[in-house]
Amino acid sequence: MIHPPNPATWIPPVIHLIKDNLPVLDRKGEEWDHMFTTAYQFGCDALIALGQAEETGRGARPLAHPRLPEILPRWDDICVAVLSLAHQCGLLSYRLPDGCESPEAAAWWGRRKGEIMPPPNIMAAYGLGPAWAAPEVLPVLRALGLIEAGQWAAAAEPVLWRKEPPEWRLDIAADPRFQLALDRAVNEMPADIRRELDRLVIITEADVTEGLIRRAAHQEGLRAEHGANRVICLPLTRESVRQGLVFLRTHDLDWLFFSNWRLSDGWLSPSERNRALEIFHDSLAIRMRRAVVAQLYPDRPEFAG
Secondary structure, eight states: OOOOOOHHHHHHHHHHHHHHHSOBSSTTOOSEEOTTOHHHHHHHHHHHHTTSEEEETTEEEEOSSOOOOSSOOOHHHHHHHHHHHHHHTTSEEEOOTTSOOOHHHHHHTTOOTTOOOOOOSBBOBTTBOOEEEOTTTHHHHHHTTSEETTEEOTTHHHHHHTTOOGGGOOOGGGSHHHHHHHHHHHHTOOHHHHHHHHHHHOOOHHHHHHHHHHHHHHHHHHHHHHOTTTOOOOOOOHHHHHHHHHHHHHHHHHHHHHHHEETTTEEOOHHHHHHOOOOOSOHHHHHHHHHHHHHHOTTOGGGOO
């Protein structure tokens, strides 16, 4: 079992790192702008959850009198927020087993061919690969309990499963701990979660008819607003509408797991749901959604992909 470090150890450096690396709306720096970018959204949400800011239309605004809440956000969610922000800002680089940057990462950051990169300063451990972290990030990762003695700590493994860096080629679904978590997710599923799963994976003919009417009305509205000759719409069929519903409901299924499930706890209690940050694009939660749906609804493979 993972025992998170004392919040007094990690809260100050986490707040400082996030504040220093979020984009600002103006030169005065009176508001942080998440730019509708995942990592920046996580950073803004973390500051709000830690009582340092209030939500705005597109980010967060520092509070005049910040104060930590009596009930703190989840440590593991804060870890994901920090890792995401550091990686987004180029302050954290996941490396291949030989310590080099992947060609995809080099292209993303616009590296010149042959550019020398600093060697990893976080060594592989507990199934996780090597990484490089900037000097201002290393002490924060130590305070969070994610690294120790120059390598990843045991506590980092389930956290980084949620990021699943492609450089490491992790086989999470094959891990016995994932299989145990799957059994728990299926066998200890709350009734409200099961009802919502049932609703989302079952698309009735009435749902398709309603979707067809709604999409046809939307297309007509676009033509009326912009002119029939300027709006090109794909032909509507019951199958195309059904595929659209599968896409939308798969998104909703993912959010059901993002908001209500964590590896360490299984399905979250109402109080734990209130502590959870909105960590979307959570690779581990998506893997668990696929596995749960495949087991409970083998005749609905379209929702298990």
